[in-house]
């Protein structure tokens with residue numbers, strides 16, 4: 156039976172506000188004497204994605220994220236050695252909870268799952284201190300454990316970060332579920348140690364094609380949801396069951412599908 160649900164944080168529970176999007180990049184770059192075009196932000200994020208996707212090492216390295224941010228700045232037209240300084244400034248701002256907003260569906264779902272007796276954990280690849288997360292977003296008492304890559308030392312999908320989260324709650328992998336927006340980091344990371352997984356593809360996240368409710372062959376047991384609001388029915392409908400989660404029926408009428416246009420993929 157499901158005893159614990161672990162959540163990815165960025166783009167699953169929270170999203171960055173304007174400070175960490177085009178106009179924020181313009182502001183932080185201007186402070187360093189770098190000129191960028193904020194209108195190019197979304198395209199720049201897409202072009203910079205390989206900087207993170209091609210990293211094979213799973214140890215946390217701040218420079219990787221600074222390189223990624225600098226690439227976004229360069230794709231927005233920024234030039235010169237000060238781009239590194241601006242990228243470092245923005246990377247450091249990424250650690251502050253006050254730049255982020257909680258998705259509307261997050262709090263009611265966390266409360267519903269906790270009220271049903273499930274333990275809730277956070278597993279994040281960012282450097283943001285997660286001990287501030289619950290109090291900042293008024294979720295006190297709901298989060299039983301959290302593991303942040305910068306503090307732990309390894310990134311998702313390294314198995315050790317999932318194992319550390321499970322150990323801190325004291326729940327076996329087979330009785331836990333990971334919910335996140337990254338197939339590589341959240342879904343594959345969790346499944347490799349025997350956790351079940353649910354992929355979140357948020358409607359309205361700049362997704363243009365119909366929502367794909369299946370990840371295809373080999374992922375039949377990974378439900379794809381468009382909102383966290385789908386979780387209680389998915390996880391609590393048959394709480395005594397130890398069988399894998401069933402994927403919802405294919406639904407091509409949904410509002411979105413495809414990649415995440417925002418900065419940071421996980």
Ligand SMILES: [Mg+2]
Nearest residue numbers: 163165166421
């Ligand atoms: Mg994420």
